[in-house]
Amino acid sequence: MRPWTAGTLKAAFFFFASISAWYSGYLLAELIPEVSLTRAVYGFRNIAEKPLLKAPTPKRQKCDHWTPCPLNTYAYRLLSGGGRDKYAKICFEDELLIGEKTGNVGRGINIAIVDYLTGKVRATQYFNMVEGDNSGLMATFIQSAPPKSLLFMVTQDDGASGLKEDAKKVIEALGSKQIRNIKFRSSWVFLTAKGFELPADIQRENKRVSRRRGIKVRVGIQALP
Known part of the structure; x- marks a missing residue:
């Protein structure tokens, strides 16, 4: 071709x-x-x-809860303390009653008394259970709470060494099941009422032997009719 x-x-x-x-x-x-x-x-x-959908940021509720408590309930948080910079804490209706920022937390057993009807704090005090004889003073303080009072108790460092029989009986009479079982540097938190009964389904007490971590208790308290 x-x-x-x-x-x-x-x-x-x-x-x-x-x-x-x-x-x-x-x-x-x-x-x-x-x-x-x-x-x-x-x-x-x-x-x-199309923008990416993101989950909404959780909104802080009273006493650092992330979900709101039901209506007609009180919000509170009890936290035992121990170790460096781990202070006990009692918060009620978003008011810090005892803690590092309020400057009224101390070694031993920390107690806050709140009027159940008004939600107002009546008194706060800590009792050193390592130095001095403060067990009797604590028993008197607890007994001085008027009727219709809520009592919150948390340990800081050690609440057992100086705890004597008089105080144990007073706390036991208020419903504590663990007061005789706390040992040296045990974590312990306790919620009780004077002059009325708390609902049976709420957690009132918690205890742990190790002091490395605090104990957190979160429950609501039903309001009176």
């Missing part, structure tokens, strides 16, 4: 292939509805532009 004949055939074949490709594309464009392509492009654009 002559050279000019082979070149002519190649050119003709390339021209025919180009015409076929263009016509195939034209037929494909005619067969596929434009609206589908438009919707597809719009859908991809929406996916790209």
Whole structure:
């Protein structure tokens, strides 16, 4: 075959292939509805532009809870203390009654007395159970709480070494099941009432032997009718 004949055939074949490709594309464009392509492009654009949904940041509730307490209840938190910079804490209705920031927390047993009807704090005091004879003073303080009072008790460092029988009996009479079982540097928290009964289904007391971590107690208190 002559050279000019082979070149002519190649050119003709390339021209025919180009015409076929263009016509195939034209037929494909005619067969596929434009609206589908438009919707597809719009859908991809929406996916790209749609903001990512994020969970809302939890809102702090009273006494550092992350869920609100039911209506007609009091919010509170009891936290025993021990070790460096781990102070006992009593919070009631978002008011810090005893803690590092209030400057009234001390080694031994820390007690807060609250009027149940008004929610107002009556008195706070800590009793050193390592140095001095303060067991009798603590028993007197507890007994001085008027009727319709809530009493919150938490240990800081060691609440057992100087705890004597008189104070144990007073706390035991208020419903404590663990006061005779706390040992040297045991963590202990206790909630009780004077002059009325707390609901039977709430946690009133917690104890742990190790002092490495505090004990947190979170429950609501039902309001009086």
